Structure formats: structure tokens, C-alpha cells
Amino acid sequence: MASLAAMFKSMGFHVYGTDKDVYPPMSTFLKDQGIQFFEGFSASHLEPKPDLVIVGNVISRGNPEIEVILEQHLDYISLPDAIREFFIRGHRSIVVTGTHGKTTTTSLLAWIFEHANRDPGFLVGGVPLNFDRGYQVGSGKEFIIEGDEYDSAFFDKVAKFLRYKPDIGIINHVEYDHADIYSSLEEIIIAFQRFVNLIPRNGMLASCADFERVKAISKRAFCPVHDFGVDNPDAYWYADNVSYELLGTRFQLMENGKDRGSVYIPLLGKHNVRNALAAIAVARFVNIEFDSIFSALETFKGIRKRMDFKGEKAGVKIFDDFGHHPTAIKETLLGLRNRVGANKIWALFEPRSATTRRNVFQQALVDAFREADAVLLAPVNQPEKAPAGQVLSVKKIASDLCELGKDAWAVNSTEQMIEILIQGLAKGDIVITFSNGPFDNIHEKLLERLL
Secondary structure: OOOHHHHHHHHOOOEEEEOOOOOOOHHHHHHHOOOEEEEEEHHHOOOOOOOOOEEEEOOHHHHHHHHHHOOOOEEEEEEHHHHHHHHOOOOEEEEEOOOOOOHHHHHHHHHHHHOOOOOOEEEEOOOOOOOOEEEEEEOOEEEEEEEHHHHHEEOOEEHHHHHHOOOOEOOOOOOOOOOOOOOOHHHHHHHHHHHHOOOOOOOOOEOOOOOHHHHHHHHHOOOOOEEEOOOOOOOEEEEEEEEEEOOOEEEEEEOEEEEEEEEEEEEOHHHHHHHHHHHHHHHHHOOOOOHHHHHHHHOOEOOOOEEEEEEEEEEEEEEEEOOOHHHHHHHHHHHHHHHOOOOOOOEEEOOOOOOOOEEHHHHHHHHHHOOOOOEOOOOOOOHHHOOOOOOOHHHHHHHHHHHHOEEEOOOOOOHHHHHHHHHHHHOEEEEEEEEEOOHHHHHHHHHHHHH
């Protein structure tokens, strides 16, 4: 929403907004853009009456501003409809979907197209460091967007990616998530099947061949399917001889059995190789040269809150990651392990999303943290939002990890977590935090306390 606000402002609109909690980095971003925002909702924010209200999907009936909008018949629209009508229409729409990898793949694509002087429009749910912003209006033919399967608005309960008129689509992975929206994995699969059914015959679907579920969904496409995978010679695009280096990953790119050269990405883990392959498949479909693609990948700077290096003190390195789904956490820890070797990894987790505050991933989270040496679990954020009897038990996760020989604690506060770290950290240790929020600024607090 913050990026969309900045896009509208760049087009000459007067833009302002409201939210319950506005915190860095987006609060800082909005201030830098000169966009006014109110914390907390009030009918007074709608005076004078705006020409159009864009309603985010966390807003529901009973919100004082929504009630005024409906009573006074103000024009309103969902976020995905606003993006489609104001920015996608008239462009070739490239929509990046999947349970994992959307932000990274969208950012990689945006940089590849920018590097190739295509001046793309894009909107991504993060901050790609090559641009230092999560959007670009662009004058080029393509608009690249992160396509979320979360719902659109209280008045439009369908996946956002179904509103983006895809010409080219990517599906990287499909797993169960968003337990507050989808009651089963089957419902999520149906949403992705509907997405595939929207791509025209002269478009293209890039599909991950490493996952049977994705392959099955992709078989329903009316457009060409260019699949990709890691160490998967059955795929049209695949990565061969993957090797993990100190600061990145290298692999040999194969296209339908033909060697297209060595690729280096300054990203860690097999999941990021898949992200890069997806971006390559799309870039080649629109005839961007290999040399330009490889150069863009090598100069990619990453994304804030995706293995984001926060600082080093007393020989301890601290990273921050958005990961909240067990698979994303597991893949990130595996990538980090390949980078740091035998160094001790401390994983800090805040169950904050609508899904992780529930016990739907109770055992999966235990498995996800196996690659860490020590795990600290914060209290479940807003447990009252989970259905009765379905709140995640962080104490049980800690107990199960201890039985596996890990050091694990379920703590009561950030301060308690920091005290455990201060007493246990040693030179060469790695700390990584996992949360889809600010995690009470634990990174800064820990850096201040380390000697």
C-alpha cells in the first residue's frame, strides 16, 4: 500500500492514508516521499471527501472509515483493482506467484529488465536494494508485479493475483498458507488453477518442475509452459553443478539440454537458484540477451528483510529475514549453513502471521529449525486472533527441539531473549531473526548490548 501510494503521487495525485500501526521501514519511506499518514482510524480522515479510496485487505466492516465510505457512497476500490486499472492496463503483465520466492523473483526480474534498459514498471512487496524502493511506474512495455494469493478486500474475497490480467506468469511453489483465508490446501490449489487459466495462448507460464503439485497445476495451461528446476534435467531450464560460495551461489545454466554458461547470484540457497531460474525463463521469453541477464543477476543487491545483514559486533553477525512459513525458514537456514559452515547459528522466531499464530504448523516448525544450533521463540503475537484451541505452542516447539539435542527456549519477552543471547553468544556466532514484522527492534537492541 505504501509503494502504491508513492506510485500515485509520482503521477500527480494527492495521496494520504491511514493504518493502525505504521512502523519502519515503511513509515520512514512514506515520510521521505512526503506522503501524509494517520495512525488509527477516524471518520474525520475522510473530510474533505477523497475522489477515490483504496481499501486494503486487512480492513473489514466495523472500521469507522469503511462505515462512512459506505454511508456516503464514496468511490472505493481494492488494491489489486487499483493496480490493474491505473498501472497494468495497456502493459504486458508479468505476475510472479507461489507460496515462496515471490518478492525475490519479482525483484530479480525488475532488475534484469532495468539492466536491459527496458524501463519496466514494477510493484513488489519489499524493498529491492538496486532501486531502494518497492515500485517503479516505468515507460516500458512490461509491468512486473508480485502476485499474492491472499484475498483482495472484504468486498472481494479472491486471490489478488486473479486481478492482474497476467500475460506471463510464474509459479515457484504451492503449499498451505494463510489459514485465516483458506481452510485447506485444496482451496489454495484452486486459486492457482484459476490463475493459470487466465494466461492467454500467446503468453507463457514459468513453472517449477521440482514440485509435483506445481507440475499438476501447470498442466492445465493453455499457454506454453517453460519449466525450471535444480539438478533436474527433465526441466526446460535447469541448474547443474550448483556450488555454494561465501557470498553467493554459482551454477551452470542448461536450456533444454544445452549449456548456456555459468551463472553467479549473490544469494544463498537452492530456493534462490529456483528464483533465478524463474527470472531467466521470463527474461529469455521476451528476448533479453543472456549476457545482459547474467550481468544483472551478478549485480543484484538483494532485498531488505530477506537475509538482510543488520550488523556485526564482538565477532557476532546479525541477519534479519521475513521468513514465517516453515519451508521458507528451513530453506533460509540451509542456505545460511552452506555459507557459515560449522559456526553456531542462533535462530530467533516471532510467530506473528495469521497462520503461524495457529498450530497448523506445530510440527513443521520443529523440522524447520533443525538446521539451527540454538532457537529462541518469542510469544505468539496477538494469540486471541487464533481460533479457540488452535494457538501455536512455542513451549512445545522448544521442548521438541531440546529432545532433538538443540538449545531452545520459549521466552516471555524480547528482553529475556537478549539476556540469553548476551550470556551465550561467542565470537563467530551467527544470529538470524525470522518475523514478518519489526520484532521489537531486537537487532538494534542486541547490537547495543554486545561488547
